[in-house]
Amino acid sequence: MTELRTAPHPAVADLSVAAVAYLGAVVVIAGPSLPDGGGAFLAVGAGAAVLAGAGANLLGRAVPSCTPADRVTLARAVLVACAAALTMSGLLTGGPSGLPLLAVGTAAFALDAVDGPVARRTGTASADGARLDTSTDAALTLVLACAVAGTLGLWVLGSGLLYYVFQAAGRFRPSLRAPLPPSAARKVIGALQPAALLFAMVPGVPGAAATAAVAAALALLVLSFGRDVVVLERGRPGAG
Template sequence: MYLQSPLTTSPGTALPLDRQQAAAAVLQLVLLGALTTAAGLGPAGWLAGIGYAAGLHALLAGAARRARTEALGPADLVTLGRAVLIGGVTALVVDGLVAGQLALVPLVALASVALALDFVDGRVARRTGTVSELGARFDMETDAFLVLVLSVQVAAVTGPWVLVIGGLRYAFVAAGWMLPWLTGSLPARFSAKAVAAGQGIVLVVAAAGILPVAAAVVLVAAALTALLWSFGRDTLLLYRRRATL
Protein backbone atom coordinates (compact mmCIF):
# COMPACT_ATOMS: atom_id res chain seq x y z
CA MET A 1 0.00 0.00 0.00
CA TYR A 2 1.31 3.42 -0.86
CA LEU A 3 0.54 6.85 0.52
CA GLN A 4 0.45 9.92 -1.69
CA SER A 5 3.45 12.20 -2.18
CA PRO A 6 3.92 15.27 0.08
CA LEU A 7 1.36 18.08 -0.05
CA THR A 8 -0.72 16.46 -2.78
CA THR A 9 -4.18 15.08 -3.10
CA SER A 10 -4.44 11.86 -5.05
CA PRO A 11 -6.08 11.83 -8.47
CA GLY A 12 -9.80 11.13 -8.31
CA THR A 13 -9.94 11.39 -4.52
CA ALA A 14 -12.25 14.16 -3.34
CA LEU A 15 -12.31 13.51 0.39
CA PRO A 16 -9.52 14.78 2.65
CA LEU A 17 -7.72 12.42 4.99
CA ASP A 18 -9.88 13.10 8.04
CA ARG A 19 -13.05 12.22 6.15
CA GLN A 20 -11.45 9.15 4.66
CA GLN A 21 -10.50 7.98 8.12
CA ALA A 22 -13.96 8.80 9.46
CA ALA A 23 -15.48 6.66 6.72
CA ALA A 24 -13.11 3.82 7.64
CA ALA A 25 -14.15 4.14 11.29
CA VAL A 26 -17.81 3.89 10.32
CA LEU A 27 -17.08 0.82 8.19
CA GLN A 28 -15.26 -0.73 11.14
CA LEU A 29 -18.32 -0.26 13.35
CA VAL A 30 -20.57 -1.69 10.63
CA LEU A 31 -18.31 -4.73 10.33
CA LEU A 32 -18.31 -5.26 14.10
CA GLY A 33 -22.10 -5.00 14.06
CA ALA A 34 -22.30 -7.57 11.26
CA LEU A 35 -20.01 -9.91 13.19
CA THR A 36 -22.22 -9.50 16.25
CA THR A 37 -25.26 -10.61 14.27
CA ALA A 38 -23.58 -13.36 12.26
CA ALA A 39 -20.97 -14.66 14.69
CA GLY A 40 -22.12 -13.57 18.13
CA LEU A 41 -19.26 -11.12 18.69
CA GLY A 42 -19.22 -10.21 22.37
CA PRO A 43 -18.04 -7.25 24.47
CA ALA A 44 -14.39 -8.32 24.42
CA GLY A 45 -14.46 -8.39 20.63
CA TRP A 46 -16.06 -4.97 20.47
CA LEU A 47 -13.46 -3.51 22.83
CA ALA A 48 -10.66 -5.02 20.77
CA GLY A 49 -12.17 -3.81 17.50
CA ILE A 50 -12.77 -0.28 18.72
CA GLY A 51 -9.32 -0.11 20.31
CA TYR A 52 -7.77 -1.30 17.07
CA ALA A 53 -9.70 1.28 15.04
CA ALA A 54 -8.63 4.08 17.40
CA GLY A 55 -4.99 3.01 17.20
CA LEU A 56 -5.13 2.77 13.41
CA HIS A 57 -6.64 6.25 13.18
CA ALA A 58 -4.00 7.82 15.42
CA LEU A 59 -1.01 6.09 13.82
CA LEU A 60 -2.13 6.74 10.24
CA ALA A 61 -2.94 10.37 10.96
CA GLY A 62 0.46 10.86 12.58
CA ALA A 63 2.31 9.19 9.71
CA ALA A 64 0.42 11.22 7.11
CA ARG A 65 1.09 14.44 9.02
CA ARG A 66 4.82 13.75 9.15
CA ALA A 67 4.78 13.01 5.42
CA ARG A 68 2.69 16.13 4.79
CA THR A 69 0.07 14.05 3.03
CA GLU A 70 -3.40 15.55 2.66
CA ALA A 71 -5.34 12.55 1.34
CA LEU A 72 -5.01 8.87 0.63
CA GLY A 73 -4.65 7.78 -2.98
CA PRO A 74 -6.47 4.90 -4.68
CA ALA A 75 -4.01 2.25 -3.50
CA ASP A 76 -4.02 3.73 -0.01
CA LEU A 77 -7.75 3.23 0.17
CA VAL A 78 -7.37 -0.42 -0.78
CA THR A 79 -5.01 -0.93 2.15
CA LEU A 80 -7.26 1.10 4.44
CA GLY A 81 -10.02 -1.33 3.49
CA ARG A 82 -7.67 -4.21 4.30
CA ALA A 83 -7.01 -2.59 7.66
CA VAL A 84 -10.74 -2.52 8.41
CA LEU A 85 -10.97 -6.25 7.64
CA ILE A 86 -8.00 -6.88 9.95
CA GLY A 87 -9.90 -5.02 12.66
CA GLY A 88 -12.62 -7.64 12.28
CA VAL A 89 -10.05 -10.44 12.50
CA THR A 90 -8.61 -8.86 15.64
CA ALA A 91 -12.04 -8.62 17.24
CA LEU A 92 -12.83 -12.25 16.46
CA VAL A 93 -9.52 -13.56 17.79
CA VAL A 94 -9.77 -11.64 21.05
CA ASP A 95 -13.41 -12.57 21.51
CA GLY A 96 -12.60 -16.22 20.84
CA LEU A 97 -9.80 -16.25 23.39
CA VAL A 98 -12.01 -14.66 26.05
CA ALA A 99 -15.19 -16.61 25.32
CA GLY A 100 -13.41 -19.87 24.57
CA GLN A 101 -15.27 -20.32 21.28
CA LEU A 102 -13.99 -18.96 17.97
CA ALA A 103 -16.17 -17.99 15.01
CA LEU A 104 -13.86 -19.74 12.57
CA VAL A 105 -15.62 -19.21 9.24
CA PRO A 106 -15.82 -15.39 9.37
CA LEU A 107 -12.26 -15.19 10.69
CA VAL A 108 -10.87 -17.24 7.81
CA ALA A 109 -13.02 -15.33 5.31
CA LEU A 110 -11.92 -11.88 6.51
CA ALA A 111 -8.25 -12.85 6.77
CA SER A 112 -8.30 -14.46 3.31
CA VAL A 113 -9.79 -11.36 1.67
CA ALA A 114 -7.29 -9.14 3.47
CA LEU A 115 -4.42 -11.30 2.21
CA ALA A 116 -5.81 -11.36 -1.34
CA LEU A 117 -6.08 -7.56 -1.43
CA ASP A 118 -2.41 -7.35 -0.52
CA PHE A 119 -1.69 -8.28 -4.14
CA VAL A 120 -3.91 -5.44 -5.38
CA ASP A 121 -2.75 -2.23 -3.68
CA GLY A 122 0.81 -2.29 -5.02
CA ARG A 123 -0.40 -2.71 -8.58
CA VAL A 124 -2.91 0.10 -8.15
CA ALA A 125 -0.18 2.38 -6.80
CA ARG A 126 2.11 1.73 -9.73
CA ARG A 127 -0.64 2.19 -12.30
CA THR A 128 -1.83 5.45 -10.76
CA GLY A 129 1.67 6.82 -10.12
CA THR A 130 1.15 7.13 -6.35
CA VAL A 131 4.05 5.00 -5.12
CA SER A 132 5.82 6.34 -2.04
CA GLU A 133 8.09 5.12 0.75
CA LEU A 134 5.54 5.94 3.41
CA GLY A 135 2.88 4.04 1.53
CA ALA A 136 5.06 0.97 1.35
CA ARG A 137 5.61 1.25 5.11
CA PHE A 138 1.87 1.45 5.72
CA ASP A 139 1.36 -1.71 3.70
CA MET A 140 4.12 -3.49 5.58
CA GLU A 141 2.71 -2.52 8.98
CA THR A 142 -0.74 -3.71 7.94
CA ASP A 143 0.67 -7.07 6.88
CA ALA A 144 2.73 -7.37 10.04
CA PHE A 145 -0.24 -6.78 12.33
CA LEU A 146 -2.38 -9.33 10.52
CA VAL A 147 0.39 -11.91 10.90
CA LEU A 148 0.69 -11.02 14.60
CA VAL A 149 -3.04 -11.51 15.22
CA LEU A 150 -3.16 -14.76 13.27
CA SER A 151 -0.12 -16.06 15.15
CA VAL A 152 -1.96 -15.44 18.43
CA GLN A 153 -4.87 -17.53 17.21
CA VAL A 154 -2.72 -20.36 15.86
CA ALA A 155 -0.61 -20.36 19.04
CA ALA A 156 -3.72 -21.29 21.00
CA VAL A 157 -3.81 -24.56 19.03
CA THR A 158 -0.20 -25.42 18.18
CA GLY A 159 1.70 -23.81 21.06
CA PRO A 160 3.14 -20.43 22.09
CA TRP A 161 6.24 -20.86 19.89
CA VAL A 162 4.11 -19.68 16.95
CA LEU A 163 4.11 -16.20 18.48
CA VAL A 164 7.68 -15.86 17.21
CA ILE A 165 6.25 -15.48 13.70
CA GLY A 166 4.10 -12.54 14.71
CA GLY A 167 6.61 -10.95 17.06
CA LEU A 168 9.85 -11.28 15.12
CA ARG A 169 9.35 -8.19 13.00
CA TYR A 170 8.52 -6.07 16.07
CA ALA A 171 11.54 -7.47 17.90
CA PHE A 172 13.69 -6.49 14.92
CA VAL A 173 12.36 -2.93 15.04
CA ALA A 174 12.94 -2.72 18.80
CA ALA A 175 16.50 -3.98 18.36
CA GLY A 176 17.06 -1.17 15.86
CA TRP A 177 16.53 1.37 18.64
CA MET A 178 19.63 0.05 20.38
CA LEU A 179 21.59 -1.00 17.28
CA PRO A 180 21.17 1.76 14.66
CA TRP A 181 22.85 -0.31 11.95
CA LEU A 182 19.75 -2.52 11.91
CA THR A 183 17.75 0.40 10.49
CA GLY A 184 19.74 0.51 7.26
CA SER A 185 18.06 0.01 3.89
CA LEU A 186 17.86 -3.40 2.29
CA PRO A 187 17.66 -4.35 -1.39
CA ALA A 188 14.30 -5.55 -2.67
CA ARG A 189 14.32 -9.33 -2.94
CA PHE A 190 11.62 -11.57 -4.35
CA SER A 191 12.55 -14.27 -1.81
CA ALA A 192 11.93 -11.91 1.10
CA LYS A 193 8.54 -10.89 -0.29
CA ALA A 194 7.61 -14.52 -0.89
CA VAL A 195 8.57 -15.52 2.66
CA ALA A 196 6.61 -12.60 4.12
CA ALA A 197 3.52 -13.36 2.04
CA GLY A 198 3.74 -17.04 2.93
CA GLN A 199 3.45 -16.37 6.65
CA GLY A 200 -0.08 -15.05 6.39
CA ILE A 201 -1.20 -17.82 4.04
CA VAL A 202 0.24 -20.55 6.27
CA LEU A 203 -1.30 -19.05 9.40
CA VAL A 204 -4.74 -18.81 7.79
CA VAL A 205 -4.53 -22.46 6.69
CA ALA A 206 -3.45 -23.47 10.20
CA ALA A 207 -6.19 -21.38 11.81
CA ALA A 208 -8.84 -22.84 9.51
CA GLY A 209 -8.45 -26.24 11.14
CA ILE A 210 -8.53 -28.09 7.82
CA LEU A 211 -5.31 -29.94 8.66
CA PRO A 212 -4.55 -32.36 11.48
CA VAL A 213 -2.76 -30.63 14.32
CA ALA A 214 0.50 -32.48 13.58
CA ALA A 215 0.41 -31.39 9.93
CA ALA A 216 -0.38 -27.81 10.96
CA VAL A 217 2.59 -27.82 13.32
CA VAL A 218 4.92 -29.01 10.56
CA LEU A 219 3.58 -26.40 8.12
CA VAL A 220 3.88 -23.52 10.58
CA ALA A 221 7.34 -24.68 11.68
CA ALA A 222 8.47 -24.62 8.05
CA ALA A 223 7.12 -21.09 7.67
CA LEU A 224 8.92 -20.01 10.83
CA THR A 225 12.16 -21.55 9.60
CA ALA A 226 11.90 -19.63 6.34
CA LEU A 227 11.17 -16.42 8.26
CA LEU A 228 14.18 -16.89 10.55
CA TRP A 229 16.36 -17.50 7.50
CA SER A 230 15.08 -14.32 5.83
CA PHE A 231 15.60 -12.17 8.93
CA GLY A 232 18.99 -13.76 9.56
CA ARG A 233 20.16 -13.00 6.04
CA ASP A 234 19.00 -9.39 6.30
CA THR A 235 20.65 -8.96 9.69
CA LEU A 236 23.94 -10.32 8.40
CA LEU A 237 23.84 -7.98 5.41
CA LEU A 238 23.11 -4.96 7.59
CA TYR A 239 25.89 -5.96 9.98
CA ARG A 240 28.39 -6.07 7.14
CA ARG A 241 27.27 -2.60 6.04
CA ARG A 242 27.33 -1.05 9.52
CA ALA A 243 30.66 0.73 8.92
CA THR A 244 29.03 2.92 6.29
CA LEU A 245 26.30 4.23 8.63
Protein backbone atom coordinates in the same frame (compact mmCIF):
# COMPACT_ATOMS: atom_id res chain seq x y z
CA MET B 1 -7.51 40.71 9.80
CA THR B 2 -7.71 37.54 7.76
CA GLU B 3 -7.33 34.34 9.71
CA LEU B 4 -5.04 31.70 8.32
CA ARG B 5 -6.79 28.36 7.97
CA THR B 6 -4.92 25.12 7.69
CA ALA B 7 -6.31 22.78 5.07
CA PRO B 8 -7.43 19.42 6.48
CA HIS B 9 -5.10 16.48 5.92
CA PRO B 10 -6.06 14.56 2.76
CA ALA B 11 -6.33 11.34 4.75
CA VAL B 12 -8.79 12.58 7.37
CA ALA B 13 -11.86 11.85 5.26
CA ASP B 14 -10.56 8.41 4.28
CA LEU B 15 -9.74 7.55 7.89
CA SER B 16 -13.21 8.65 8.97
CA VAL B 17 -14.81 6.41 6.36
CA ALA B 18 -12.55 3.55 7.46
CA ALA B 19 -13.53 4.01 11.11
CA VAL B 20 -17.25 3.99 10.29
CA ALA B 21 -16.80 0.97 8.02
CA TYR B 22 -14.96 -0.88 10.79
CA LEU B 23 -17.60 -0.17 13.42
CA GLY B 24 -20.36 -1.27 11.06
CA ALA B 25 -18.50 -4.40 9.97
CA VAL B 26 -17.52 -5.43 13.47
CA VAL B 27 -21.16 -5.26 14.59
CA VAL B 28 -22.26 -7.43 11.68
CA ILE B 29 -19.35 -9.88 11.63
CA ALA B 30 -18.23 -10.09 15.24
CA GLY B 31 -21.38 -8.92 17.02
CA PRO B 32 -22.76 -12.40 17.82
CA SER B 33 -19.42 -13.54 19.25
CA LEU B 34 -18.50 -10.41 21.23
CA PRO B 35 -18.17 -11.04 24.97
CA ASP B 36 -20.33 -9.21 27.46
CA GLY B 37 -19.39 -6.05 29.29
CA GLY B 38 -15.84 -4.76 29.15
CA GLY B 39 -14.75 -7.67 27.00
CA ALA B 40 -16.64 -6.21 24.08
CA PHE B 41 -14.74 -2.94 24.43
CA LEU B 42 -11.44 -4.86 24.51
CA ALA B 43 -12.35 -6.75 21.36
CA VAL B 44 -13.45 -3.64 19.49
CA GLY B 45 -10.42 -1.78 20.85
CA ALA B 46 -8.08 -4.43 19.45
CA GLY B 47 -9.37 -3.68 15.97
CA ALA B 48 -9.28 0.05 16.61
CA ALA B 49 -5.58 -0.25 17.46
CA VAL B 50 -4.94 -1.67 13.97
CA LEU B 51 -6.69 1.30 12.36
CA ALA B 52 -4.83 3.69 14.68
CA GLY B 53 -1.55 2.31 13.36
CA ALA B 54 -2.62 2.91 9.78
CA GLY B 55 -3.81 6.39 10.70
CA ALA B 56 -0.48 7.23 12.34
CA ASN B 57 1.29 6.35 9.10
CA LEU B 58 -1.01 8.46 6.94
CA LEU B 59 -1.18 11.48 9.25
CA GLY B 60 2.53 11.41 10.12
CA ARG B 61 3.86 11.76 6.59
CA ALA B 62 6.11 14.69 5.78
CA VAL B 63 4.10 15.27 2.60
CA PRO B 64 0.37 14.87 3.38
CA SER B 65 -1.19 12.38 1.00
CA CYS B 66 -3.60 9.48 0.63
CA THR B 67 -3.13 7.80 -2.73
CA PRO B 68 -5.45 5.28 -4.43
CA ALA B 69 -3.09 2.51 -3.31
CA ASP B 70 -3.23 3.84 0.26
CA ARG B 71 -7.02 3.57 0.13
CA VAL B 72 -6.74 -0.07 -0.90
CA THR B 73 -4.34 -0.71 1.98
CA LEU B 74 -6.68 1.17 4.31
CA ALA B 75 -9.55 -1.08 3.23
CA ARG B 76 -7.30 -4.04 4.04
CA ALA B 77 -6.57 -2.50 7.44
CA VAL B 78 -10.33 -2.44 8.10
CA LEU B 79 -10.46 -6.18 7.39
CA VAL B 80 -7.45 -6.79 9.64
CA ALA B 81 -9.16 -4.74 12.35
CA CYS B 82 -12.25 -6.95 12.08
CA ALA B 83 -10.00 -10.02 12.30
CA ALA B 84 -8.40 -8.57 15.44
CA ALA B 85 -11.82 -8.06 17.04
CA LEU B 86 -12.82 -11.64 16.20
CA THR B 87 -9.56 -13.01 17.56
CA MET B 88 -9.82 -11.05 20.78
CA SER B 89 -13.40 -12.21 21.21
CA GLY B 90 -12.29 -15.81 20.84
CA LEU B 91 -9.46 -15.35 23.34
CA LEU B 92 -11.76 -13.73 25.91
CA THR B 93 -14.59 -16.20 25.60
CA GLY B 94 -12.47 -19.29 25.14
CA GLY B 95 -14.35 -20.19 21.99
CA PRO B 96 -13.00 -20.65 18.46
CA SER B 97 -13.13 -17.67 16.12
CA GLY B 98 -14.30 -20.06 13.40
CA LEU B 99 -15.17 -19.45 9.81
CA PRO B 100 -15.80 -15.67 10.09
CA LEU B 101 -12.16 -15.09 11.05
CA LEU B 102 -10.95 -17.41 8.30
CA ALA B 103 -13.09 -15.56 5.73
CA VAL B 104 -12.04 -12.08 6.87
CA GLY B 105 -8.38 -13.07 7.16
CA THR B 106 -8.41 -14.61 3.69
CA ALA B 107 -9.99 -11.47 2.21
CA ALA B 108 -7.34 -9.28 3.85
CA PHE B 109 -4.59 -11.58 2.60
CA ALA B 110 -5.96 -11.62 -0.97
CA LEU B 111 -6.32 -7.83 -1.06
CA ASP B 112 -2.59 -7.53 -0.44
CA ALA B 113 -2.09 -8.38 -4.12
CA VAL B 114 -4.01 -5.27 -5.19
CA ASP B 115 -2.39 -2.20 -3.62
CA GLY B 116 1.02 -2.72 -5.23
CA PRO B 117 -0.28 -2.87 -8.83
CA VAL B 118 -2.57 0.10 -8.10
CA ALA B 119 0.40 2.13 -6.86
CA ARG B 120 2.44 1.31 -9.96
CA ARG B 121 -0.42 1.91 -12.38
CA THR B 122 -1.27 5.29 -10.86
CA GLY B 123 2.38 6.31 -10.48
CA THR B 124 1.97 6.84 -6.74
CA ALA B 125 4.38 4.23 -5.36
CA SER B 126 6.29 5.65 -2.39
CA ALA B 127 8.27 4.67 0.68
CA ASP B 128 5.39 5.85 2.88
CA GLY B 129 2.97 3.61 1.01
CA ALA B 130 5.36 0.67 1.30
CA ARG B 131 5.62 1.20 5.06
CA LEU B 132 1.83 1.30 5.38
CA ASP B 133 1.58 -1.90 3.36
CA THR B 134 4.26 -3.65 5.42
CA SER B 135 2.78 -2.62 8.76
CA THR B 136 -0.66 -3.84 7.67
CA ASP B 137 0.88 -7.17 6.62
CA ALA B 138 2.56 -7.41 10.01
CA ALA B 139 -0.68 -6.65 11.85
CA LEU B 140 -2.51 -9.37 9.91
CA THR B 141 0.22 -11.90 10.68
CA LEU B 142 0.17 -11.06 14.39
CA VAL B 143 -3.62 -11.30 14.58
CA LEU B 144 -3.67 -14.68 12.84
CA ALA B 145 -0.77 -15.93 14.97
CA CYS B 146 -2.70 -15.04 18.13
CA ALA B 147 -5.69 -16.98 16.83
CA VAL B 148 -3.66 -20.07 15.89
CA ALA B 149 -1.52 -20.03 19.03
CA GLY B 150 -4.45 -21.31 21.07
CA THR B 151 -4.40 -24.50 19.01
CA LEU B 152 -0.76 -25.06 18.07
CA GLY B 153 1.00 -23.39 20.98
CA LEU B 154 2.57 -20.08 21.94
CA TRP B 155 5.59 -20.67 19.68
CA VAL B 156 3.37 -19.64 16.76
CA LEU B 157 3.48 -16.06 18.05
CA GLY B 158 7.01 -15.83 16.69
CA SER B 159 5.56 -15.37 13.21
CA GLY B 160 3.70 -12.28 14.34
CA LEU B 161 6.23 -10.82 16.75
CA LEU B 162 9.48 -10.93 14.76
CA TYR B 163 8.61 -7.82 12.75
CA TYR B 164 7.92 -5.83 15.91
CA VAL B 165 11.07 -7.13 17.60
CA PHE B 166 13.06 -5.99 14.57
CA GLN B 167 11.39 -2.56 14.68
CA ALA B 168 12.08 -2.23 18.41
CA ALA B 169 15.72 -3.23 17.93
CA GLY B 170 16.07 -0.45 15.38
CA ARG B 171 15.39 2.09 18.12
CA PHE B 172 18.58 1.00 19.88
CA ARG B 173 20.62 0.03 16.82
CA PRO B 174 20.53 2.79 14.17
CA SER B 175 22.03 0.51 11.53
CA LEU B 176 18.84 -1.58 11.59
CA ARG B 177 16.81 1.43 10.45
CA ALA B 178 18.70 1.74 7.17
CA PRO B 179 16.81 0.92 3.93
CA LEU B 180 17.11 -2.66 2.75
CA PRO B 181 17.72 -3.56 -0.89
CA PRO B 182 14.67 -4.98 -2.69
CA SER B 183 14.29 -8.72 -2.32
CA ALA B 184 11.74 -11.00 -3.99
CA ALA B 185 12.56 -13.72 -1.45
CA ARG B 186 11.71 -11.37 1.42
CA LYS B 187 8.32 -10.63 -0.12
CA VAL B 188 7.54 -14.29 -0.70
CA ILE B 189 8.57 -15.29 2.82
CA GLY B 190 6.50 -12.46 4.25
CA ALA B 191 3.44 -13.63 2.31
CA LEU B 192 4.00 -17.21 3.48
CA GLN B 193 3.33 -16.24 7.10
CA PRO B 194 -0.39 -15.35 6.83
CA ALA B 195 -0.84 -18.05 4.18
CA ALA B 196 0.46 -20.76 6.52
CA LEU B 197 -1.57 -19.44 9.44
CA LEU B 198 -4.75 -19.35 7.36
CA PHE B 199 -4.04 -22.90 6.20
CA ALA B 200 -3.77 -23.98 9.83
CA MET B 201 -7.21 -22.49 10.51
CA VAL B 202 -9.01 -24.40 7.73
CA PRO B 203 -11.44 -26.91 9.25
CA GLY B 204 -10.35 -30.49 8.77
CA VAL B 205 -6.64 -29.79 8.32
CA PRO B 206 -4.69 -32.33 10.44
CA GLY B 207 -2.79 -30.84 13.36
CA ALA B 208 0.49 -32.28 12.11
CA ALA B 209 0.07 -30.63 8.71
CA ALA B 210 -0.86 -27.30 10.28
CA THR B 211 2.13 -27.45 12.60
CA ALA B 212 4.51 -28.33 9.78
CA ALA B 213 3.26 -25.49 7.55
CA VAL B 214 3.48 -22.81 10.25
CA ALA B 215 6.86 -24.10 11.53
CA ALA B 216 8.36 -24.10 8.03
CA ALA B 217 7.12 -20.57 7.36
CA LEU B 218 8.47 -19.37 10.70
CA ALA B 219 11.88 -20.96 10.05
CA LEU B 220 12.11 -19.15 6.72
CA LEU B 221 11.10 -15.90 8.42
CA VAL B 222 13.86 -16.27 11.01
CA LEU B 223 16.39 -16.87 8.23
CA SER B 224 15.08 -13.84 6.30
CA PHE B 225 15.34 -11.50 9.27
CA GLY B 226 18.76 -12.91 10.13
CA ARG B 227 19.98 -12.26 6.61
CA ASP B 228 18.61 -8.70 6.71
CA VAL B 229 20.37 -8.02 10.01
CA VAL B 230 23.67 -9.23 8.55
CA VAL B 231 23.21 -7.04 5.45
CA LEU B 232 22.40 -3.96 7.53
CA GLU B 233 25.25 -4.53 9.97
CA ARG B 234 27.74 -4.96 7.15
CA GLY B 235 26.53 -1.74 5.61
CA ARG B 236 26.84 0.40 8.74
CA PRO B 237 29.60 3.02 8.87
CA GLY B 238 32.84 1.57 10.16
CA ALA B 239 31.84 -2.05 9.56
CA GLY B 240 34.68 -4.30 8.62
